[in-house]
Amino acid sequence: MARFNLDNADNYGNNGNGGGFFSLKNDGDVAVVRFLYDNADDIEGYAVHEVEVNGKKRYVNCLREYNQPVDDCPFCKARMKVLAKLFIPVYNEDEDKTQVWERGKKFFSQISGICSRYDDAPIVSQTFEIERNGKPKDTSTTYGIYRTKDKSDGKTLEDFEMPTILGGIVLDKSADDMLYYLDAKEFPPEDDEEDDAPRRRTSRRDEEEEAPRRSRRTPANSDRF
DSSP: OOEEOGGGGGGSOEEOOOEESSOOOSTTOEEEEEEOOSSGGGOOEEEEEEEEETTEEEEEEOSSOTTSOGGGSHHHHTTOOOEEEEEEEEEETTTTEEEEEEEEGGGHHHHHHHHHHTTTSOGGGSOEEEEEESOTTOTTOEEEEEESOSSOOOOOGGGSOEEOTBTTTEEOOOHHHHHHHHHHSSOOGGGOOOOSSOOEEOOHHHHHHHHHHHHTSOGGGOOOO
């Protein structure tokens, strides 16, 4: 599966425009968020292909690294464009919910720089103000990011639900699934997708609290997932 970090981001795709689940639509719009990372090493990019599923545009994970043969990914072999994307998990303090901010690879250096500059505490324990500088559809739009306080409030990743990127926002398909899609323009019926909303996994803290309750179930009453 093709993921990348800052060092090899230039090997993937063209930069994409913003969008996704978190957005600032107008010039001067501001939001206060937490980036759901501990540090810059947590930041990952995804090499994806864009397809249409049930009349909607969806991303599918590319199956090869940039230095692997094109034949390793059926979509690459079919000359489908590879897009380099960031899906940044944020907690929107203004809306009190976890969201995903979709950005292109050129944003990698900015978000990495923010995380490195303020590494005196885990990034998730700090809040940042994001300000949009640019009108709607302006391709030269930039975002100012400013730390709102000088010190950590002690929050950790365990305090937040995390969105599912691979297998949620980004479809995780096999080579056989891709070959089926190229022929039928849809994925196999058994892989019908749910809605576009980002699926969420429980936080680590929730999983730890749930584990003792699951252990007390009898096999006959156990839920299967």
